[in-house]
Amino acid sequence: MTKKISVIGLGFVGLSLAVVNAQKGFDTIGIDIDNKKLTNLRNGNPPFYEIKLEEFLRNSIRKKKIIFSNKISSIIDTDITFVTVGTPTKNGKIDLSQVQKVVLEVAKVLSRKKQSHLVVVKSTLVPTTTNDVILPKLQHLRNIRLAVNPEFLREGTAVQDLLEPHLIVIGEQDKQAGDALVKYYKSFYKKLPEILRTNFITAELIKYSNNAFLATKISFINSIANICQNFPMADVTIIANAIGKDPRIGPLFLNAGPGFGGSCLPKDLSALIAFSKNLGDTNILLKAVQQVNKTQPDKIIRILKQMNVLRKNKIISVLGLAFKKNTDDVRESVSVSLIEKLLDYGLSIKVHDPMATQNFAKLFHDRIIYCKTIKDCLRNSDCCIVMTDWDEYKKLQLADFKNLRVPNVIDSRRVFDPSKFSKINFRAIGLGV
Numbered sequence: 001m002t003k004k005i006s007v008i009g010l011g012f013v014g015l016s017l018a019v020v021n022a023q024k025g026f027d028t029i030g031i032d033i034d035n036k037k038l039t040n041l042r043n044g045n046p047p048f049y050e051i052k053l054e055e056f057l058r059n060s061i062r063k064k065k066i067i068f069s070n071k072i073s074s075i076i077d078t079d080i081t082f083v084t085v086g087t088p089t090k091n092g093k094i095d096l097s098q099v100q101k102v103v104l105e106v107a108k109v110l111s112r113k114k115q116s117h118l119v120v121v122k123s124t125l126v127p128t129t130t131n132d133v134i135l136p137k138l139q140h141l142r143n144i145r146l147a148v149n150p151e152f153l154r155e156g157t158a159v160q161d162l163l164e165p166h167l168i169v170i171g172e173q174d175k176q177a178g179d180a181l182v183k184y185y186k187s188f189y190k191k192l193p194e195i196l197r198t199n200f201i202t203a204e205l206i207k208y209s210n211n212a213f214l215a216t217k218i219s220f221i222n223s224i225a226n227i228c229q230n231f232p233m234a235d236v237t238i239i240a241n242a243i244g245k246d247p248r249i250g251p252l253f254l255n256a257g258p259g260f261g262g263s264c265l266p267k268d269l270s271a272l273i274a275f276s277k278n279l280g281d282t283n284i285l286l287k288a289v290q291q292v293n294k295t296q297p298d299k300i301i302r303i304l305k306q307m308n309v310l311r312k313n314k315i316i317s318v319l320g321l322a323f324k325k326n327t328d329d330v331r332e333s334v335s336v337s338l339i340e341k342l343l344d345y346g347l348s349i350k351v352h353d354p355m356a357t358q359n360f361a362k363l364f365h366d367r368i369i370y371c372k373t374i375k376d377c378l379r380n381s382d383c384c385i386v387m388t389d390w391d392e393y394k395k396l397q398l399a400d401f402k403n404l405r406v407p408n409v410i411d412s413r414r415v416f417d418p419s420k421f422s423k424i425n426f427r428a429i430g431l432g433v
């Protein structure tokens with residue numbers, strides 16, 4: 001019999017998960033407390049952009065495979081409940097209030113049920129949380145099995161990542177819980193991805209280690225980029241390509257840039273550092289990773305100083321506001337912190353982004369100028385900084401910059417070929433001049 005799925009918390013992970021389940025043919029209930037969001041979803045409108053999400057959502061609504069509710073009680077008619085509420089950081093520490101509240105309610109509802117029910121926590125939890133905080137709220141109920149199942153999907157490719165994960169990690173209460181989740185995945189995938197079954201704490205630590213390692217790779221290459229900038233012709237992109245050929249290193253996540261942003265890497269790094277601190281460990285490596293990331297935008301400021309444009313009333317054009325391409329998400333985007341600093345210097349800022357302008361305007365209101373086209377953004381400004389690696393920026397040619405008042409271009413994402421841009425005052429992160 002096809003399983004019925006409920007998903008509590010329709011943020012990035014939860015909504016993507018619910019919609020992909022419905023698209024796969026599972027009867028799915030998406031649950032959230034935000035009624036406005038639910039109304040929009042019922043009308044087929046997701047609150048954020050993600051490739052294929054809207055198409056799959058509308059398709060699933062039409063086929064009556066997905067419904068939305070604000071009532072946790074509706075999980076009672078389903079077989080598996082995924083918990084995907086947020087675990088944000090407060091003062092560098094993880095805030096578990098949402099997940100605690102939801103699990104308590106889930107326990108209350110499921111105490112009225114006789115049949116077995118699998119509860120799967122996908123929210124990122126600091127190590128020991130499942131054992132110490134989640135399990136005690138559920139273990140008195142004989143019919144409930146608990147598993148944690150950390151999610152590794154990336155924004156911009158969420159649907160594809162759910163359909164083709166590189167690994168499924170299951171932290172299980174007992175064999176029965178793990179077997180139940182594997183059974184579900186067997187019905188979800190035609191070709192079952194690799195599955196790793198382990199205990200709660202190891203599963204929790206896998207998620208943090210994964211993100212901390214990715215963050216480390218980025219801060220590492222940014223440190224090399226900072227060395228390169230001191231030596232004419234030294235080029236971090238060539239170095240990254242070379243070291244990436246070593247199978248022990250690998251080519252991915254070695255793009256130097258303005259630093260990592262987004263809703264996960266900065267948050268998970270802070271939470272792991274705070275967790276280590278509680279264990280009496282200063283975790284100097286991860287603190288250094290964080291510190292490199294925090295100071296990376298200063299490298300752009302230094303170039304602006306060298307270009308002599310860090311002066312009151314100069315106009316700067318920023319191309320790219322999203323924390324990476326193919327998303328409208330501006331959470332922890334380096335463009336936010338950079339523009340705050342530039343405004344402090346009294347500069348006028350013009351910005352462009354193919355998708356994220358609306359979200360950015362919620363933060364900066366009328367303090368900066370929002371441009372619909374790249375051409376408008378570049379017109380009459382004293383310097384252009386590329387902050388996001390959108391494909392349409394990669395296509396820009398030298399001629400596209402002719403409207404700048406002064407031909408200063410800073411490529412923080414290494415999207416341009418330096419040999420083609422050497423005719424203008426071109427500087428790039430990780431490229432010595």
Ligand code: UDX
Pocket residue numbers: 151152153154155156211214218252253254255256257258259260261262263264265323324325
């Ligand atoms: C990340 C993890 O990749 C994912 O597994 C986890 O589930 C959630 O967090 P995401 O936040 O979508 O995913 O973004 P990611 O693609 O990891 O990029 C994070 C940041 O690092 C972005 O700002 C990106 O531009 C930056 N980055 C990435 C670099 O600066 N250089 C790189 O080589 C790669």
